[in-house]
Each structure stands twice: as structure tokens, then as C-alpha cells.
Amino acid sequence: MARPSRVFHLEPPQSRTAAKPRATGGGGKAGIIAGFLAPHPPHLIYAENPANNEPRSHGGWETLRWGYEAARKRLRELKPDVIVVQASHWITAVGHHVNCVENPKGVSVDPIFPHLFRYTFDFHTDVELAEAVVAEGKSLGLTMGAMRHPGLRVDYGTISALHLLNPAWDIPVVSLSANNNPYFFADADMGEMETLGEATRRAIEGTGRRAVIVASNSLSHLHWDVEPDVPEDMAREHIYNDHQYRWDMKLLELIRAGRTAELRRFIPEHIEATAAEIKTGSLNWMLAAMGWPEVPGIVHAYGSVIGTGNAIVEWNMA
Numbered sequence: 001m002a003r004p005s006r007v008f009h010l011e012p013p014q015s016r017t018a019a020k021p022r023a024t025g026g027g028g029k030a031g032i033i034a035g036f037l038a039p040h041p042p043h044l045i046y047a048e049n050p051a052n053n054e055p056r057s058h059g060g061w062e063t064l065r066w067g068y069e070a071a072r073k074r075l076r077e078l079k080p081d082v083i084v085v086q087a088s089h090w091i092t093a094v095g096h097h098v099n100c101v102e103n104p105k106g107v108s109v110d111p112i113f114p115h116l117f118r119y120t121f122d123f124h125t126d127v128e129l130a131e132a133v134v135a136e137g138k139s140l141g142l143t144m145g146a147m148r149h150p151g152l153r154v155d156y157g158t159i160s161a162l163h164l165l166n167p168a169w170d171i172p173v174v175s176l177s178a179n180n181n182p183y184f185f186a187d188a189d190m191g192e193m194e195t196l197g198e199a200t201r202r203a204i205e206g207t208g209r210r211a212v213i214v215a216s217n218s219l220s221h222l223h224w225d226v227e228p229d230v231p232e233d234m235a236r237e238h239i240y241n242d243h244q245y246r247w248d249m250k251l252l253e254l255i256r257a258g259r260t261a262e263l264r265r266f267i268p269e270h271i272e273a274t275a276a277e278i279k280t281g282s283l284n285w286m287l288a289a290m291g292w293p294e295v296p297g298i299v300h301a302y303g304s305v306i307g308t309g310n311a312i313v314e315w316n317m318a
């Protein structure tokens with residue numbers, strides 16, 4: 001019988017088991033207390049050299065990593081009960097799935113960058129909230145799935161975003177899949193993702209949680225297809241071209257000005273112009289869940305990773 005690949009199939013070390021996190025109990029009213037746009041390039045984890053990731057680097061992409069330091073600090077101040085994340089690399093062909101496994105564990109390997117990202121994960125799900133999202137989604141007419149397979153390897157997008165925001169992994173998680181087939185249709189309809197946002201908000205309020213919600217996406221998404229000999233060679237890192245940069249800046253200007261209604265109309269144009277990864281609907285999901293708030297987004301950082309545009313943004317609902 002063929003042996004499984006040593007590159008992609010790894011067993012997690014048996015000794016590690018995450019302590020079950022308690023709700024951090026920041027007090028205050030239930031609901032969504034903040035939203036973050038939190039891109040997930042695996043390069044940022046590789047550059048940070050955390051103990052859970054196998055490959056080693058000399059660093060790199062510091063401006064984005066320093067932006068994540070600011071976002072981490074904010075997250076600790078907010079003291080949420082749960083982090084709810086929607087990332088673009090857990091693609092489900094039928095329906096929106098919610099991870100309902102109590103203690104997901106394993107090794108997440110990026111299929112494109114297995115030499116940069118081989119991350120041992122072990123975290124806890126807020127199962128009650130996860131199941132509530134499934135139920136609320138169904139009640140709004142969405143096709144929903146409760147994912148209960150304990151062996152599912154959590155995708156690198158979800159793991160990267162969660163590590164970058166909370167490397168201690170001491171806050172429970174709810175993780176949602178991406179089901180709008182964005183990679184096939186450039187003009188993917190965001191309506192379903194916005195309904196999923198509404199379902200997420202209802203579930204959070206119904207279960208009495210104080211939640212931070214996270215849309216994990218890059219902005220402009222054209223990228224290099226040749227890697228330097230040293231992947232973290234910053235002499236080779238810059239935005240793909242001026243056109244991509246300008247469109248990202250137009251989007252960030254609307255965000256920084258809190259012109260959210262305009263932003264909603266602008267997102268499809270931005271996607272069309274830049275092949276933006278937000279075509280997977282994370283940003284629309286998150287802003288819909290927060291009711292498209294007319295408040296300025298705080299941009300903690302903007303920078304490129306293999307040419308793609310990435311912004312770390314916070315919307316504080318307090």
C-alpha cells in the first residue's frame with residue numbers, strides 16, 4: 001500500500017492538548033463588539049517563526065506583522081468570548097459549513113507553500129454558537145452543514161488568521177467555510193454571504209456572546225509565480241503594479257472615512273479591477289453581520305505579500 005506523502009500528511013505530536021479556554025468574560029452587552037479584516041498569507045507565519053510552525057526563516061514582511069501586533073493588542077483589550085472567522089480556503093461545494101468539532105487538532109499544510117507552512121494546531125470551538133449559526137442560517141433559507149469530522153485538517157487561511165490575531169489560542173473559535181464558488185465566477189453574488197452575516201449576528205446575540213468577527217482575505221490578488229531562492233527576500237517584495245495599488249487605496253479611503261454604503265457599492269468594482277480575494281465574500285459577510293456600520297475602519301497596516309495587497313483593518317463597534 002502506498003505510504004501517505006510526508007509533505008502533506010503529518011500527524012500532530014501526541015503530547016500537545018490545548019487547555020480548554022474559558023470565556024474571557026469582558027462583560028458588557030452581548031453582540032458583535034468588533035470586526036477585523038485579517039489577511040492570511042502563510043508567509044507572515046513563516047516570517048514570525050512560532051514554535052507551532054516547522055519551517056524557519058530570517059523574518060520579513062515586518063510592516064504587516066507589526067500591524068498584526070497592534071491588532072493583537074486591541075483584541076486582548078476587547079476581551080471577546082469568541083472569535084468567529086470566515087476564510088477563503090475552506091471551500092465547500094454544497095452549502096456553508098460551520099466547524100462544530102469541539103477540539104480540532106492536527107497539522108495544517110499550505111498546499112501551495114508546504115515549505116513555508118506546516119503548522120500544528122490544537123484549539124477549542126464554541127460548539128453552542130457554531131450550532132446556532134447553522135440553525136439561524138437554515139432559518140434564513142441557506143444550505144448549511146455542521147462539520148463534525150474530528151480529523152478534518154483545518155485550512156491554512158483559517159489557522160493563519162487566527163494565529164496572527166491570537167497566537168495564544170486562548171479564546172474559543174467558530175470557523176465558517178466559503179461557499180460562493182468565487183474562483184469560478186468573477187461577478188459572484190454576495191447576497192448569500194450577506195444573509196450568512198445576518199445569521200451569524202442573530203446566533204451571536206441569541207447565545208449572549210460578545211464576539212469579534214474576522215474576515216480573512218487579501219485585497220488585490222495578482223501575484224508573482226516565481227519564488228526567490230530566499231522566500232523572505234524583501235528586495236523582491238512589492239505590490240504587483242500601480243493599478244492594483246491605486247484600487248486598494250480607493251477601497252481603504254472609503255473604509256477609513258467610514259463611507260460604508262459607498263464601500264458596499266464599490267466592492268464589486270474593486271473585485272473586477274484587481275481579482276481581489278474579497279470575492280470570496282468574507283468582507284461582505286462581516287460588514288453585513290455588523291449592519292454596514294458608518295464608522296471609520298482603523299487600518300493597522302497595508303503591505304504586499306508575493307505582490308498581493310493586504311490590509312489589517314479594525315471596526316470597533318463599541
Ligand code: 2X7
Binds near residue numbers: 041042217218305308
Ligand atoms: O492565501 C494566500 C493569499 N491570500 C495571499 C498571498 C499569498 C499566499 O496565500
Ligand code: FE2
Binds near residue numbers: 040
Ligand atoms: Fe488566500
